Amino acid sequence: MHGWRRARLTERTKQTATGRTLRFEVPRWPGHLPGQHVDVRLTADDGYRAVRSYSLAAPADADVIELGVQAAFGGEVSPYLADDLPVGAEVEVEGPLGGWFVWTPQDPGPLLLIAGGSGIVPLMAMLRARLASESDDPCALLYSVRDPDEVWYAAELDAARDTDGTVGVRRLYTRTAPDGSARPPGRMTERDLPSLPSPAEARCYVCGPTGFVEHAGALLLAAGHAPDRIRTERFG
Structure with a gap:
């Protein structure tokens, strides 16, 4: 209690x-x-x-x-x-x-985190725990925001991407992308999903607004991710 x-x-x-x-x-x-x-x-x-x-x-x-x-x-x-x-x-x-939308370093296998806007918050706890662990399983964070001014934890995410070769961080912009961005602004597509070994074995966590979560979940299923290994949390 x-x-x-x-x-x-x-x-x-x-x-x-x-x-x-x-x-x-x-x-x-x-x-x-x-x-x-x-x-x-x-x-x-x-x-x-x-x-x-x-x-x-x-x-x-x-x-x-x-x-x-x-x-x-x-x-x-x-x-x-x-x-x-x-x-x-x-x-x-x-x-x-809450005990369902959780991840710990004791959970083996590739880890895929997909965040929309402030949905990054619980996934940041997972990413920080992953970086503090001794795991060498691949981990990827896909972070979708409207424009660069709406990125949470910007400096920390850049450091995470630079200091651990098994961790990948990618930002997607839906309205305005920064100068020099190779990807034009737009909604996340299946082509944006990172390549992880054995997609069916990856643990996937998606958090953000309801529409974003439903869209991301559908993309994961279409890419071959196992339904029972996709966990979602909605804001709003």
Whole structure:
């Protein structure tokens, strides 16, 4: 039984114009698996409460958790967390939650991560865990965003691509591509899927808006990936 725990905001990092990484200190945090999430509860002075779910962006690290928050226009909770919650202030969290959309370094075989927009957040926890492991199984991240300004973890993704020969990171732009990009802007196609040994054995994780997830799932099936090895999580 998890129950609610006090969580103190210790750091806020800007990722995009509306995306933030928030780090909280949570005493006696029990740990979590890459891909899990937490519920965050805010309580107003008049007693009104609001609860929202947010993905954990990093593997377990003692009593520290990292969340990714995309501020939704007109939202009740996400804009406040993204920009207004003071560093040092407390909220309540419950978790970790979810046991299906998870990956650990103990899961063998090729790993394929496909993210759309802020759907990169739980997949970043998986990628960080993979980079910290001693695995030499191939790993690929395919990251689809509208334009370069919407990329989360840009510098870290570049470093991941450069420092481990078994890890591949590729960005796809759907509206505006940077100068010199070999791929014109557009929706992801089967040609964009990375080549991994034994596609039927690859573990595939897809996260993003519902339309993106459904499209990516259909591409994976058409490319021969096993349905029981494709796991998806939808935002919105």
